[in-house]
Amino acid sequence: MVSLVFPYTRKAFIDLCRCARKEMSKQDGGPKRKRSLLPCVGVGVLEGDGEGSLLPPQPPQPRRSQRQQQRYKKPAEEEACVVLSNSTSHNESGQRKCGHAFCRLCLDQAFKVKRACPVCRQVYGQLIGNQPTTGCMMVERDPDLELPGHEGYGCICIIYSFxxxxxAPEHPNPGVRYPGTDRVAYLPDSPEGNRVLGLLRRAFEQRLIFTIGTSMTTGMHNVITWNDIHHKTSLWGGPHCFGYPDPTYLVRVTEELREKGITAD
Structure with a gap:
């Protein structure tokens, strides 16, 4: 309930406020400064220049410093989906281990293609390919054969046979025949080469080295092809001939394996 304020009471209150401002200015010993009016018991505070309604005093609002504002971050449940740029809180999926957040719909659609983060391609779970199950991987070593750029080490010879x-139903044309094939690849018999060999073994076990599709070199359909993990199929000739020397090959193939979830950890 709002109390009635008579004109002479209102005038007396305004005069009292003016006197109070003058006294405060004298005590400060400087020019007049704008101050907010203190609440008066039983009367209230006038808005603006004193011509508005009487309102109860408002509690002071805490102010955040600029540095605090810069350090302020949204809580995890309000992270935006990096695909749709909206909040993930309604279709909750949240952040992945890699730090990217997605709504459930976008993540489900992406995982139908590959169980990996659509942004950084970090794999979640164990990725299994569709390499034919009838193949085998054999390894031979020649200590007297040195690859260009890896002098002082022998050669690892990898033989794939299908x-x-x-x-199968997981392939492009189920029931259609595909021809057999034999592939040979080479690695230096060095610590780095043997580390890559171990990663390639795991990739083969997870059926990731090969797939069935269209050959990029011959254009033939329904054949066994490489599956985005590059191999050196020649001893010499450099990168243009898929051979050595190639100083960054071991680093590149390690990254290709990592993108399929095959790491040394």
């Missing part, structure tokens, strides 16, 4: 067969 017999002909029929495409």
């Amino acid at each position: 017999p002909p067969g029929l495409q």
Whole structure:
């Protein structure tokens, strides 16, 4: 309930406020400074220049410093989906281990293609490919054969062998025949080369080295092809001939394996 304020009471209150401002200015010993009016018991505080309604005093609002504002971050439940740029709180999926946040719909669609973060491609879980299950991987070593750029080390020879067969339901054309193939690849018999060899073994076990599709070199369809993990199929000739020397090859193939979830950890 709002109390009635008579004109003479209102005038007396305004005069009292003016006197108070004059006294405060004298005590400060400087020019007049704008101050907010103190609440008066039983009367209230006038808005603006004293011509508005009487309102109860407002509590002081805490102010955040500029440095605090810069350090302020949204809580995790309000992180924006990096695909749709909206909040993930309604279709909750939240942040992945890599730090990228997605809504459930976007993440489900992405994982249907590959169980990896669509932004940084970090793999979640164990990735299994569709390499034919009938193949084998054999390893031989020649201590007297040195690869260009890796002098002082022997050579690791990797032999992949696949017999002909029929495409499975996971392949592009189930029931269609594919021809057999044999592939040979080379690594230096060095600590780095043996580390890559161990990663390639795991990739082969997870059926990630090969797939069935269209050959990039011959254009033939329904054949066994490499699956984005590059191999050196020649001893010499450099990168243009898929051979050595190639100073960054071991680093590149390690990154390709990492993108499929194959790491040394």
